[in-house]
Amino acid sequence: MTRYEEIFHGFLQHQQEQGQKLADDSDLLELFPLGKSPAQRYIARYSCRGLIRTTEGEVQEADRFEVGIYFDREYLRRAAPHVLTWLGPREVFHPNISDRAPVACIGAIRPANPLVDLLYRVWEVITYRKKTTNEFDALNAVACQYARNHASRFPIDPRPLKRQTRYIQAQVSDGSARP
């Protein structure tokens, strides 16, 4: 194993741990590592609400979206556009996600961009926390126009990706004492 392979192996291991931790702490994300561990390839399944457009042209909410993530051997040195693949649904309706090709744009992916960061950014896109309103950049121009006209509707899903823990201090009282 070369030194680079050792570093890359360590990187993949850390990403898998962190990604799994996020998925464990989330009600909206499931993460499936593929192949031998540490995984280079993942399928991330989101159950947050986003938008799709039916064949009749009606815009509806949906709650199942999937992306593929692939860290090729060069990922620490070069982030290629094939890091992220949109797996479905094909009828997704978002300015940053193509409804014709398995392509989604979540902004610049730098070399060694952490998995957790990618997972968050995809969630931000699906729930319309992030969207481009520039039709020239958009992968779906109709969705881009829709996003401009319905800004008050976003985010589609207000729930956070990571389950929030709240500590509530409670006191049991018999009701006789005055507060």
Place this chain on the structure above:
Amino acid sequence: MTLPPEVLRRTVTVLGSGGNVGSHAVKHLARLQEVERLVLVDPDTYSQKNLRVQDIEARDVGRKKVEVQKRQVRRINPSMEVVALCAPVEQVPPAMLRSAVILACMDSRQARLSANRITLGLRIPWIDSGVEGTGGLARISLYFPGLERPCGICAWDERHFATMEQRYPCSDGEETTAPTGAPSSLGGLAASLQVLHAQRYLAGELGPEDFGREMVLDTLYRRLSAPAFRRNPDCLAEHEAWDAQLLQQTPEELTLGDALQLAPGNGRRSLWVDASPFIGELACRHCGTSRRLLRHEASLLPRHDRCPSCRRRMLPVGSATWDRLEDGEFPRRILRRRLSRLGLRPGDVFAVAASGGTRRYELS
């Protein structure tokens, strides 16, 4: 790709030969008696804006940079052999760049990264150059390959990688490099420094100990600095030489199955091309057309990645991209496929691995 050693010793490769620095360097090299063969690499054609900052004439506008430079070398030194490769360095089969020394005159980090990889793999010393127009800075950096020697990216940190040129799915997949904005004279200065050092190396006046350092000339404040580089133990470049064995077969004669059999030992066998994953599908974000193929990325030409419907550039699909081709993962008919159909060309270096380790081969 097999050149006699005496020719190889007198061969110089210029990466980015048509640019602000390269266009000057090529003419100096054409006049050197230590050089008898030049390999010029540049993917671009000259445009109107190049006239002000590069050593060319008005009639060269619209022509391929390497062809213009080749013609100029011939005019200066008709006996010099010139190989002109109109392609980005990442796409040139590495063995075609084999030479005594490589001069890099490029303005893209991505291209520098590739040059560094190839020079380490093939064990070729290289001299990088750069200019910074507003600061009036001209720089050359000398690197000698070796496991314990500093390479071109030993000094890089995450900021350098973060500013690497990138293809975005939402901008038609094109990479962008900002122009240096440097005047022709500054490019000429960097080129002169570069060629002077190359000449001294070819004449045997510079040895490996003279490499691993940089020379920065500040023309604004008239200062010169020459710091030395240090080997970074966590450098992201692979410093190991490839030591590729030359195969007698061409990519037309060898199938994937044959190539996998070259892996040492038993067990699961795999084949890969360094820094160039195999692409199994391309998709057009504009019209949705998709194309299935199986080629390594560096071999993709416009005829492969231009959309047949709308002529825009298609993007590789991640779920159909592989670092390595492993036996057992693909149907048998893929094993019968010739390496040329997988995009391997004469001069390409591929690696095969099995239980006995990794071995690299160069294609004839």
